[in-house]
Amino acid sequence: MNHFLDIHKTDAAALRGMIDNARSMKNARAGRPKGTPDAEQPLAGRMVALIFEKPSTRTRISFDVGIRQMGGQTMVLSGADMQLGHGETIADTARVLSRYVDLIMIRTFEEQTLLEMAEYADVPVINGLTNRTHPCQIMADVMTFEEHRGPIAGRKAVWCGDGNNVCASWLHAAGQFGFDMTFTGPPTLDPEEEFIGLARKKGANVVIERDPAKAVTGADVVIADTWVSMHDSQSSKERRHNQLRPYQVNEQLMSHAKPDALFMHCLPAHRDDEATSAVMDGPHSVIFDEAENRLHAQKAIVRWCLGV
Numbered sequence: 001m002n003h004f005l006d007i008h009k010t011d012a013a014a015l016r017g018m019i020d021n022a023r024s025m026k027n028a029r030a031g032r033p034k035g036t037p038d039a040e041q042p043l044a045g046r047m048v049a050l051i052f053e054k055p056s057t058r059t060r061i062s063f064d065v066g067i068r069q070m071g072g073q074t075m076v077l078s079g080a081d082m083q084l085g086h087g088e089t090i091a092d093t094a095r096v097l098s099r100y101v102d103l104i105m106i107r108t109f110e111e112q113t114l115l116e117m118a119e120y121a122d123v124p125v126i127n128g129l130t131n132r133t134h135p136c137q138i139m140a141d142v143m144t145f146e147e148h149r150g151p152i153a154g155r156k157a158v159w160c161g162d163g164n165n166v167c168a169s170w171l172h173a174a175g176q177f178g179f180d181m182t183f184t185g186p187p188t189l190d191p192e193e194e195f196i197g198l199a200r201k202k203g204a205n206v207v208i209e210r211d212p213a214k215a216v217t218g219a220d221v222v223i224a225d226t227w228v229s230m231h232d233s234q235s236s237k238e239r240r241h242n243q244l245r246p247y248q249v250n251e252q253l254m255s256h257a258k259p260d261a262l263f264m265h266c267l268p269a270h271r272d273d274e275a276t277s278a279v280m281d282g283p284h285s286v287i288f289d290e291a292e293n294r295l296h297a298q299k300a301i302v303r304w305c306l307g308v
């Protein structure tokens with residue numbers, strides 16, 4: 001069963017194959033209206049359940065559009081409207097859904113929910129984000145980096161801010177794609193040791209540097225994300241803003257990176273908090289390419305899961 005649960009749990013050659021496939025599918029669609037089907041229809045006759053227990057714009061729409069382009073059908077489901085949100089077990093939900101659909105994508109809170117869904121489903125399961133990781137986003141981000149700057153292997157990525165679920169998947173990717181990762185942020189918001197350890201075990205040079213200017217020096221890509229994630233309490237907002245303000249990505253900070261460094265943000269952004277609009281809309285920014293590449297990267301992930 002080809003579940004796509006996390007980048008470090010997926011074979012590196014398979015990941016590389018997905019990125020290459022995503023690029024060729026993107027190129028094949030160049031200039032075509034968004035609503036037209038792909039020339040190839042590998043998902044014809046396939047039904048996909050897209051379950052959201054948290055809000056989403058990009059993940060919801062890019063999976064839905066991508067699956068339709070490949071000839072498949074989708075059901076976009078809110079966890080709260082399913083019996084899942086009213087006490088039915090994840091195991092029973094997984095077994096029932098497996099009788100109806102060919103693939104399940106779930107965005108949920110606890111990683112355990114995703115893992116149980118995968119354990120009990122008879123069909124592949126894709127991680128559309130948990131509190132701990134966001135692998136689909138980073139597949140799109142690796143694709144985006146390589147589109148602009150060539151192979152990511154051996155490059156320096158710098159994460160500025162909260163060591164959150166997106167940062168965790170960047171660390172997983174550092175191990176699997178062979179690039180180096182520097183984290184700069186306050187000590188209380190460091191990424192989990194487990195994620196750092198996994199990347200180092202795979203040979204990635206992972207550095208924790210509290211001085212943001214030093215951290216960004218020589219960076220090939222500088223990455224920011226929201227300072228308050230969906231699972232963080234709103235009561236922590238003021239404290240987090242105070243802690244994270246020194247790590248804002250602004251033009252001054254970007255000036256320490258390589259002249260051709262990219263700026264990335266998975267969106268949604270709180271403009272002028274974690275990154276200034278001048279950076280987000282400036283010459284280094286590829287944030288909307290990242291958003292577009294969610295579509296192409298996830299199409300490749302779905303095909304890999306289904307073996308089509």
Ligand code: CP
Pocket residue numbers: 055056057058059060129137266267268
């Ligand atoms: N980046 C991302 O996952 O966006 P959404 O929350 O809008 O899906």
